[in-house]
Amino acid sequence: MAVPIRTDYCGKGISRPLLGARAGTHGNGSRGIVIGMPLREKKLIKQIRRSARGGQSVVTGIGDDCAVLRVPPGHELLVTTDFTIEKVHFRRDWHRPELVGRRCLTRGLSDIAAMGGEPRAAFLSLAVAGDVPQKWVDRFLKGLLDLAEEFKVPLAGGDTAQSAGGIQADIVVVGSVPKGKAVLRSGAKAGEQIYVTGELGGSAAALARLAESKPVGAEYFRHFRPLARVAVGQRLRQRGMASAMIDLSDGLSTDLEHICKESHVGAEIEAEAIPRAQVGLGKKRVALELALHGGDDYELLFTSAAAVPSSVAGVRVTRIGRTTQSAGIRLIEADGKQRPIEAGGWEHFRGNL
Numbered sequence: 001m002a003v004p005i006r007t008d009y010c011g012k013g014i015s016r017p018l019l020g021a022r023a024g025t026h027g028n029g030s031r032g033i034v035i036g037m038p039l040r041e042k043k044l045i046k047q048i049r050r051s052a053r054g055g056q057s058v059v060t061g062i063g064d065d066c067a068v069l070r071v072p073p074g075h076e077l078l079v080t081t082d083f084t085i086e087k088v089h090f091r092r093d094w095h096r097p098e099l100v101g102r103r104c105l106t107r108g109l110s111d112i113a114a115m116g117g118e119p120r121a122a123f124l125s126l127a128v129a130g131d132v133p134q135k136w137v138d139r140f141l142k143g144l145l146d147l148a149e150e151f152k153v154p155l156a157g158g159d160t161a162q163s164a165g166g167i168q169a170d171i172v173v174v175g176s177v178p179k180g181k182a183v184l185r186s187g188a189k190a191g192e193q194i195y196v197t198g199e200l201g202g203s204a205a206a207l208a209r210l211a212e213s214k215p216v217g218a219e220y221f222r223h224f225r226p227l228a229r230v231a232v233g234q235r236l237r238q239r240g241m242a243s244a245m246i247d248l249s250d251g252l253s254t255d256l257e258h259i260c261k262e263s264h265v266g267a268e269i270e271a272e273a274i275p276r277a278q279v280g281l282g283k284k285r286v287a288l289e290l291a292l293h294g295g296d297d298y299e300l301l302f303t304s305a306a307a308v309p310s311s312v313a314g315v316r317v318t319r320i321g322r323t324t325q326s327a328g329i330r331l332i333e334a335d336g337k338q339r340p341i342e343a344g345g346w347e348h349f350r351g352n353l
């Protein structure tokens with residue numbers, strides 16, 4: 001029998017602030033703060049409500065003190081939370097608001113994908129400074145809700161507040177996975193093969209161009225249309241093909257180190273095997289350093305003792321190396337020479353944007 005649970009972390013439903021009324025007492029005690037946004041468009045509210053009703057897992061969504069979620073029988077809950085902060089994760093002059101909303105939810109969905117889970121509901125807490133145009137907020141929500149619809153993940157609650165400056169969004173995604181079947185970072189053993197989905201470095205290549213004030217268009221689609229690999233993660237889990245898994249949010253070197261540390265193994269990566277994104281109008285392969293250390297690609301990195309097909313759920317899968325007993329991560333160059341690689345060794349774009 002399905003067991004309804006009450007979520008402790010979603011707080012108030014977002015209906016009241018989004019209806020354009022006063023946002024309550026956030027940040028200013030008993031006096032209350034008027035959130036600096038005019039009345040929301042009815043269309044947007046309808047869209048949010050429709051999204052909130054869209055999932056079988058949500059017993060009660062927006063409009064009550066807590067969301068009530070239904071967990072499928074024999075499943076465990078997955079919960080992930082991710083910040084999206086202006087000037088850290090995005091810049092308003094670089095990124096359209098729809099994209100910021102889309103990336104915000106993608107970060108959470110990608111974490112659920114990395115566990116082999118199914119996303120069930122999302123919760124958004126959004127703090128916006130009074131001088132942020134209403135239109136920006138509407139477009140941000142549209143990007144987020146369009147993606148929520150694509151993945152059939154209802155927005156089941158959240159909160160809004162006025163921030164002291166800029167925009168901060170926190171997305172919580174709740175998912176589920178059959179009991180005991182979540183794919184952890186700690187499951188890799190020495191002598192297994194290491195795989196990645198898709199191509200790497202495409203998102204960092206776009207940021208590199210933006211930082212140089214060069215034009216960046218839709219051809220940098222992994223940056224502007226990020227896509228969480230939810231179906232791939234589930235398929236790998238169902239077929240028992242991934243012993244350990246993580247999503248590539250911080251970059252291959254950093255995220256591989258997470259698997260190595262949690263699994264107590266080392267790794268050898270073949271430089272020539274890494275699938276580097278081809279970007280720009282000329283479809284040029286990105287620099288190896290971008291593929292190694294650039295983040296925000298939202299591909300999956302996993303280890304497997306089994307042979308994995310070159311395509312899983314319609315997504316390209318590439319073997320890039322193997323796990324070892326000796327600790328540390330080594331890169332094998334095309335000429336056979338080896339060099340150690342440090343996690344996050346490429347720091348240029350790691351500061352604030």
Ligand SMILES: [Mg+2]
Nearest residue numbers: 111114247249
């Ligand atoms: Mg992650």
